[in-house]
Amino acid sequence: MNYFLPFTKILLFCVVVILCSLSLPCRGKDTLTLGESLQDGDTLISKGDIFELGFFTPGEPNRRYIGVWYRSFSTKLETILWVANREKPVTNLSGGALALSPDGNLIVTNTGSDMLWSTNISTPISNNQSRIVQLLADGNIVMNNSDGTTVWQSFDYPTDTYIPGMRVGLDLQTGVNQVFTSWRSKTDPAPGNFTLGIDPGRSTQLFVWDGRRPRWRSGRWNGQVC
């Protein structure tokens, strides 16, 4: 009689282990490796469960975009924080994918080789390295070499939303001015007419531009609040 007790316990243990390992990929995968891709319906979820990366539809159902949103809000569309393929939506719902391409770029494709968006970096993967994409707990998407160096991050390419942790502004060394750009409309994340950024004339003021015309400026910061 007693022989069977350990056996049933072992069996139960095995069943639990199998069930856990089956359900694991569904929750909380936050990385994408070379050769892997994210298809419509798949998402990456950041550690801590705050951010999610996947496909969304702001307007017409056959225009799909890949972006990052807050997981905790039920109205996902209200909280789109970042968009990859702003200008070119995925139109082939079964063919669209976000993938890490063999040349080491994060890309959005419509069908096979029909590329809609790319991180477009030229740093190749050296022979003894591989590359991985991770949605971090702060909402940043990073692309790292296997030695841990980051070769691209979404925080350097904001859409229209500031996320705590982003370094905003004018890089005096490279001359790159990070600006936030409005959506064209509520249903179209393509770059709209309004941008917000730091005055490239180095006046330490924030500007909102409508096209090339300044529409608002913050005033020089005088070291005081208000």
Ligand SMILES: *[C@@H]1O[C@H](CO)[C@@H](O)[C@H](O)[C@H]1NC(C)=O
């Ligand atoms: C859409 O993608 C699927 C899967 O890649 C492909 O078989 C199909 O031909 C594509 N459709 C169009 C219209 O390109």
Ligand SMILES: *[C@@H]1O[C@H](CO)[C@@H](O)[C@H](O)[C@H]1NC(C)=O
């Ligand atoms: C990639 O960069 C090249 C050169 O800077 C540019 O001509 C090309 O349009 C870019 N492609 C994408 C998909 O951004």
Ligand SMILES: *[C@@H]1O[C@H](CO)[C@@H](O)[C@H](O)[C@H]1NC(C)=O
């Ligand atoms: C990879 O190769 C480079 C030179 O090609 C070398 O400097 C580096 O130490 C190597 N890294 C590893 C992890 O082997």
Ligand SMILES: *[C@@H]1O[C@H](CO)[C@@H](O)[C@H](O)[C@H]1NC(C)=O
């Ligand atoms: C990638 O780099 C960031 C720092 O830039 C680090 O926080 C993260 O853990 C790294 N992830 C992987 C998978 O290497």
Ligand SMILES: *[C@@H]1O[C@H](CO)[C@@H](O)[C@H](O)[C@H]1NC(C)=O
């Ligand atoms: C953006 O600017 C263009 C050119 O000035 C104008 O035709 C268009 O109506 C503007 N769009 C919006 C949404 O204001």
